[in-house]
Amino acid sequence: MVERTILLVEDNPDDAVLTRRALEKSQVPHALQVARDGLEALDYLFSFGVGDQRRGAAPALILLDLKLPKVDGLEVLRRLRADDAGVGETAVAGVEQHVDAHDRHGLRDHGLVAARGDDHERAVGAHR
Numbered sequence: 001m002v003e004r005t006i007l008l009v010e011d012n013p014d015d016a017v018l019t020r021r022a023l024e025k026s027q028v029p030h031a032l033q034v035a036r037d038g039l040e041a042l043d044y045l046f047s048f049g050v051g052d053q054r055r056g057a058a059p060a061l062i063l064l065d066l067k068l069p070k071v072d073g074l075e076v077l078r079r080l081r082a083d084d085a086g087v088g089e090t091a092v093a094g095v096e097q098h099v100d101a102h103d104r105h106g107l108r109d110h111g112l113v114a115a116r117g118d119d120h121e122r123a124v125g126a127h128r
Contacts, residue, residue, distance in 0.1 A: 004060035009041040038071025074106040
């Protein structure tokens with residue numbers, strides 16, 4: 001059986017550390033893969049370019065920052081949901097400290113609600 005991962009898409013290293021700690025504390029049984037921007041996330045999910053990191057099944061969960069360099073989180077989400085190869089069925093949680101009306105609307109368009117960035121443990125605990 002292929003072990004499924006959790007993909008954290010986060011450009012802030014401090015937030016990535018907090019999320020990793022919350023996952024460890026919650027004893028979530030999935031390995032964590034971190035992408036530092038939207039382009040890295042797309043590369044991981046769809047094996048577009050040089051990274052070609054993903055092997056096997058799609059992630060069990062994607063924790064997606066909305067304000068990312070290169071490709072923003074809403075565009076990552078749009079491409080994810082448009083996928084026909086199974087990746088689009090992955091559970092996604094939008095994580096952002098300051099969600100504006102544009103982000104909320106974009107998330108609602110995809111049936112999602114944003115979790116506050118400082119509420120990592122609750123967002124992680126909801127996945128278990």
